[in-house]
Amino acid sequence: MTFVSSHAVAEEVVQETWIGVLEGIGRFEGRSSLKTWIFRILTNQAKTRGMRERRNSPFSPLGHSREEPEAPAVDPSLFHTSGYWVDHWNTLPRYWDDETPERLFLSKEGLAQIEKAMSALPPTQRQVMTLRDIEGLTAVDVCNILSIGETNQRVLLHRARSHVRRVLEKYFETGDSQI
Amino acid sequence: MTSNNLKNRMIDYLAGQLTCKAVTEAITDYLEGNLGFVEQVRFQMHLGFCRGCRRYLRQMRLMLRTFGTLPMEPIPPAVRNELLQRFRTWKARSQT
Numbered sequence: 001m002t003f004v005s006s007h008a009v010a011e012e013v014v015q016e017t018w019i020g021v022l023e024g025i026g027r028f029e030g031r032s033s034l035k036t037w038i039f040r041i042l043t044n045q046a047k048t049r050g051m052r053e054r055r056n057s058p059f060s061p062l063g064h065s066r067e068e069p070e071a072p073a074v075d076p077s078l079f080h081t082s083g084y085w086v087d088h089w090n091t092l093p094r095y096w097d098d099e100t101p102e103r104l105f106l107s108k109e110g111l112a113q114i115e116k117a118m119s120a121l122p123p124t125q126r127q128v129m130t131l132r133d134i135e136g137l138t139a140v141d142v143c144n145i146l147s148i149g150e151t152n153q154r155v156l157l158h159r160a161r162s163h164v165r166r167v168l169e170k171y172f173e174t175g176d177s178q179i
Numbered sequence: 180m181t182s183n184n185l186k187n188r189m190i191d192y193l194a195g196q197l198t199c200k201a202v203t204e205a206i207t208d209y210l211e212g213n214l215g216f217v218e219q220v221r222f223q224m225h226l227g228f229c230r231g232c233r234r235y236l237r238q239m240r241l242m243l244r245t246f247g248t249l250p251m252e253p254i255p256p257a258v259r260n261e262l263l264q265r266f267r268t269w270k271a272r273s274q275t
Contacts, residue, residue: 018265023269072200074200079199087200088198088229089232092230093231096238101245134249139211154208165239
């Protein structure tokens, strides 16, 4: 995920996680879902690994990248900037019909767009959005796994979703004409 | 005060203060069920009046729905083999 520097290390972490699951399954008490429990092992492995990596290299590959300064959910130029309608839309968002995102996601290029949008996110935003929206975990589970507070979780999720939506909308506007 | 007047003032109170920009910033709280009762009514009133925000919410919902059904990436054979190999070693070790 986002704790370690390379794909190879990430694979290694996943392998270790599965062994960890095998060894620990007897201690699984069913207090969380199995999925959450496995993610927690994965996260712990990755964090340990990330720390070890950082100790071994003079320049930390990830550093502790700071979260981006707060960006608005929507490009401010889409709103009226003055007058009675200030902060209301001056350019309406596009209408997406039921099939719009499906069409995007079914194409290779579309999937690549999503991946690009997600990987441009600051690490914790990416983690939260991946666990919530792709893996389908609950807010409580995600707070547990990442050891973050409820409010923080929501802020990170909000920024991540807003950013990804922006990227996708832009893609629909400039990209494939049949969408 | 006529009842019409009162009604308008109520609408103003509930819907008037919410801008579209504020809606886009509150949307996650809304989807997460984290808005208080009055805030939620205000949010929904705004949606009722505002096509732009309805579209915005719709985009968000469609995006999330699709994200939940993204196809899984297949495991590359090499990774899969290595994992199976590790399972076997682990099993052999734990049985001795």
